[in-house]
Amino acid sequence: MVLQQLGGSITRALQQMSNATIIDEKVLNECLNEITRALLQSDVQFKLVRDMQTNIKKIVNLDDLAAGHNKRNIIQKAIFNELCKILDPGKPAFAPKKGKPSVVMFVGLQGSGKTTTCTKYAFYHQKKGWKPALVCADTFRAGAFDQLKQNATKAKIPFYGSYMESDPVKIAVEGVERFKKENCDLIIVDTSGRHKQEAALFEEMRQVSEATKPDLVIFVMDSSIGQAAFDQAQAFKQSVAVGAVIITKMDGHAKGGGALSAVAATKSPVIFIGTGEHMDEFEIFDVKPFVSRLLG
Ligand code: GDP
DSSP, rough: HHHHHHHHHHHHHHHHHSSSSSSOOHHHHHHHHHHHHHHHHHHHOOOHHHHHHHHHHHSSHHHHHHOOHHHHHHHHHHHHHHHHHHOSSSSOOOOOOTTSSSEEEEEEOTSSHHHHHHHHHHHHHHHHOEEEEEEEEOSSSSTTHHHHHHHHHHOOOOOOSSSSOHHHHHHHHHHHHHHHHOSSSEEEEEOOOOOOHHHHHHHHHHHHHHHHOSSEEEEETTTTTTGHHHHHHHHHHSOOEEEEEEOTTSSSSSSHHHHHHHHHTTOOOOOEEEEETTTTOOOOOOHHHHHHHOOO
């Protein structure tokens, strides 16, 4: 379900409830069930939705509502706050500092948009006066280095990789060392994302992370992966210290639910969203406008 549809369903549910003459437990439950359905269809994880429903019931005081307050506003505000709470893990992501070398490692499954996002992230900072560099530590997928090289060249960002070397750890370490010597302040390590060999992938992520000691690990997730979001995010978090999330392809059949699940699973904030294939289709993630859009 796309965001607008989700917002539409929730708005309708709230409208129906505020049309009722008496708001009692039954009417509130019907409204919350309707909202629950909309959130589930939008791939928000079941447990998150259930917890949210319980919290809203605790917050919304039915006696207050009966006393002629604006019922719809009170409930809408409670839902808004609950969704914001899910998206706010309580601590900000590590923020690299301009002029001070930071290593940022990107992880995520193949096809999630990782390589594209690495370049977007580099380009975004370059425009703000940083000196980013890209390291291709994906030795698994044929063409990975070429793709990164092409993107980096287009954006005039220095890059490092190898057609011959098969050890991703070695390349990652060499690349990071080289760019530290060259005084780059944002050294971005792109990693492999092969499917169906998850155990080997997670072990590789662990090794690359151990060898390069990243200041920040960013988990890249495709917004269209649906209910798989929670498990996928959690699996990465268990292998490496994921500290931030980027959700890609929010321009397409963008579902909002995955973002909520990824934050809950990694206990890390979403920092950017990808909104297209181009280098500049990249936005800072902001919780409140995102939730407002979700609620329509
Ligand atoms: P990787 O395998 O994770 O490195 O994924 P890629 O960076 O190669 O991206 C996979 C595909 O998704 C490519 O065709 C990208 O152009 C596309 N892509 C990545 N990010 C976005 C996005 O935000 N929006 C859209 N529409 N496409 C994207």
